[in-house]
Amino acid sequence: MDHDRLTGRDAVSGTSSPPRDPGETVAGPTVRGPERESETPDLHHHVALLYATQDQQFAAVVPLIRDGLERGERCLYICDDNPREDVERAMRAAGIDVDAAVEAGDLSFHSKEGTFLRNGAFEPEEVIAFADEMTRTATEEGSYDAIRIAGEMTWALDGEHSVDRLIEYEETLNGVFPELDCVGICQYNVDRFSPEIINQIVRSHPNLVYDGTVGRDFYYIPSEYVFSPN
Template sequence: MNKQKQFSVCGESLSAPMHICGFFDSREQQYEVIIPYILEGLNANDKVINILEGNRHGEHCRCLAENGISIAEKLSSGQLEVLASEDTYIKDGEFAAEKMYNMLEKNLLSAARGGYDSVRACGDMVWALKNLPGTDELLEYEASLNFLTPKHSCSLICMYDVSSFSQSALRDILLTHPYVIKNGKITKNLNYMEPLDFISSVSDFRSSSLKS
């Protein structure tokens, strides 16, 4: 499933596949961006996947419902999935880049078989601040997604809280995304590095450098 499909984010019309870094300084700013993105996808026969901390699911679903999304219907049909970081990124208490990459690809292939036109995924990356085993593979994982997205009709938004991650971590994370959302606007990332170049340059990233 590698056909291109138009989608909107931050009021801009773009084409999937796309890997986007979302830098947000508040929960409100995050939802201002992702609610229209999610709603458009649900109305356009896209599969929508949200990944965030399990303790945020109630609040997240209430926010979606308040914006006109039929949560029960969309969850029941499988078009919308709200997954926990604890069951995905850090399943079994650790992060494994290859395992997460394979899980995401499996979901993308499943969506294609299910007849969805495209996949839209938003992942809250706050789990990376827990310093669990394997977190040092975060940058390699982010870079590797740029091998995955061209194979599928999908758009992926990796959401980072700029007040929680260190500036040096955010600079490194930025290098792994072709597009960036900042201050509610999306732009092409002029600092983006091709994945092979980036991965070869990473030698000793440690999760302890993530926290401010």
């Protein structure tokens, strides 16, 4: 996959191409959005994280989880492409005290059956209800400013789920997350998903993480244009 085309990087100069919205990009692995009046970052983000190897994946997602924990967010990690043990090992190697974070309720690990396939099948409405429930519980009943959900999406490749519904779900989230104090990080293995699907994934996420670059996705198409009858 052409990294320069995905990130908007100038292939000749090696620099990122303008323009970007004020406050939208982040330095390093931190996801930030436009600043609110209180000068706190807007965490209403929907992020696609693309990777080809486990090393690439963990190098990108683990700092995002660590950043969420440091910001006082409740972080949820949904495992599928990797066993939980591998994810925990990568987090510990990055300096995250996994045991303490889990014991405090700041960090939790989940399966596809408890999240994406809650009733044995992929029902987008159920997944969105799960995110809404977890966010409201954390921010209204708990002491968290927001939640951060990082999900491995390879469960969608088992042949039992409609790819069209998956893409529609991803596009729908762009209208859901602005209403929640939630960062959603959807992790896609570019070697397992077809180029056609990855192309649609890129177009359905406002923010993109790929090959060490975090920023606005210049290929994103807002849902109002996707679902418009015209």
